[in-house]
Amino acid sequence: MAASQPFKTAGLLKGLMAKYYEQGNLARERGVPVAWVTAVSPVELVYAAGLFPYYPENFGALAAARKVADKISMAAETRGFFSDLCGYARCGLGDAYAQEHPVGKIVRPDLLFCCNTQCGSLQKWFETAGRLYKAPYFLLDAPLIENASTELVKRYFVEQLEEAINFFEVATGSPFNFDRLAEVLDLANEACRLWNEILDMAAMKPAPFGFFDACFHMAPIVTWRGTKEAVMYYQELKNELEDRLSKKIYAVPDERFKIYWDHIPVWPKLRWFSDLFAEHGALVAVSQYTHSWAYQFDLDRPLESLAENYSEVFSNRDFEDRIQLKINFMKKYQIDGFALFSNRSCKPTAFGLYDKRKIISDRTGLPGIVFEGDMSDLRYFSDEQVRNRFKIFFEQLT
Amino acid sequence: MTDHKTIKELCAQFTRIINEPNLEIQRVHAEKPAPIIGFLPTDVPEELIHASGAYPYGLVSYEGMWVNRADAHLQTWACSLARCSFGMALAGKFDYLSGLIIPHICDTTRMISGIWKQTRPYDFMENFVLPRQVDRPSARSYLIGELGRLKARLESFMGRSIADEELQRSISLYNKNRTMLRKLYQFHVRRPDLISNLDVFNAIKSAMLIPKELHNVMVSELLRVVEQQTHERNTDDAARGVRVLVTGKVWEPPAIMEILDESGGVCVADDLSTGYRYIANDVTENGNPLEALADHQLKRPPSPCFVNRGQDRLEYLVDKVKASGARGVIFLHLKFCETENYDYPLLRDALFDANIPNVRVESEIGNVSHGQISTRIQAFMEMLGGEEIYGS
């Protein structure tokens, strides 16, 4: 089982994340403005501008993983926010009002930079936070891409990146440094390359690494992308995985099945799920989610290339494209079945899954299920119901 | 008194259209066949559809009984507007449509378009992929391009090109409709005894269900009679009732306006998609029509779906209350409407900070307790100043 063989790099990760949070807390004292950013947004620009990028989604995921998301969320709910909003947003807003901070205090933004390529929830959450903290807010808007991207969308995105650069220049009071951007993009390329090589190891049978491990190790690719730290971390992790391979240490020792998972993990249930799958000799090998960070930037055309990478991620693709992307992963990782998570917090990834399940099964012949729950809030998760859904699923795996 | 009856009769026409929303459009279609292209409310450039020769048709009259039809395809925690529209489509209620345009205004509309296309497609299925920020230059250039894309798609579907002059004519026709409806709205504000809340909102909603040519005739006739009456009558006793501002997406269930009428509330301003937002501003009639349509969209009143740092909704609402003389605000929200649900707490606080009483009424198409809504609204009206309602 994944958790029974702790990774050596886990310690490194802990240190790295502690450093990240410390930087966040100290940024303002050092005269570095704190920019709230979204997970799938061109943070490369933010690093290049010399701002400190803070990820409130990470805060939400951390609260969820520590099983206190519902508690922090309540602080927002008593202020009138609704329990049907994204759980991350409820945590982020809740912590601003809360008296207690079980996972530390969310860092106040000096400015907010949101890309809605993932969802409109972030657009609203950041707008709300902008009002709450009275901080300037920039929305990098990503129109949904149908089939293929168009010149129109690319031009719009590039124009907005230029507007964003202006926005950052106002915040920092200094001109944007494109040489610095090239360095950051280079480092981001390197980290993304390593990260994806690591993810690909899950295609081996048996594999040393799976989706639940990826969920654990993904924090740096989100937060430290564009820095040396991320490159160093994934180099270490890759070395460790190669070492494990030579020692025949596998994620699921008696791996029989590979599973595709869509999309986010159920953070407070990471262990629960990884045990559930392991009991059946199944490795959750891949998810679109962890593959979101697979950027490759062209240093000769930085803005265009940022535009392409961030507007064309799966979460900004239409129904048919998303099906095709999932099927491609299933082929590449030789998947035996798939589980689609109807995540109450996340309408953009959940809506459409009922039909997609059927279509994917029809096209691939693979068994698949949709299960209901919430990525962070255990009030919307029933162990028993989910276990029963999966019982049927495991019976279908052959 | 005969004139008074005439107003009611004229208003009853709108009610009929809403109650049987497919009758009139199908009659028109039988007389002069052309494709009917539906749209979800309401940030859609109807003028383009009109100029292409098709009939624009708003999916804005809901039959709550079909909400659950959508359950096999769409989670029950999607808003009931999406569930109901789609459920009605699955039940075959919109089979007379040749096309559907879905404006991308939130995650729900963004996602439902793919499901709809997959499950119950019409010949022409298009998204109108709006910019979600409206006050930076990039929004304008992108939107002009997106309008151009939609125009080209309509042209290819209709097998004809849309000349600028044709589009200008459609724009004028729509402007006329908006101008008259705004006038009617102002009459309603001054003389709610003649034009009730329900009357004016029915007039606006019905404009999306029949061709504007016909609607213009109906509204201008109504305006003429109303004008007469306001001249004839002494207006001293007219402006009774408690002035309120209504904010939200759609006024569902429609009974809500009757309840407001009965409890002595007068909606003097609103930002509803099927209300004032639909008629708030006109499209410039000279110059490039696509640019004019883009500007029109960008300058619509603030909505929770679009980021507008130039005019934040918080201040907009407070200003609007003051300008309209509303004494309170009713938040009219659909359950699970994410965009509104994010905005609500801070809007509420901003209003309270400005000493503006407000109340939130939550409804769900196909699942509402009229009694509960009624109690809530009545209590709010009484709090705002019941004596005026029943007083001299």
Ligand code: SF4
């Ligand atoms: S979980 Fe979904 S809704 Fe929430 S921030 Fe992430 S993408 Fe957006």
Ligand code: SF4
């Ligand atoms: S804006 Fe609200 S009511 Fe309208 S479709 Fe989206 S969620 Fe539903």
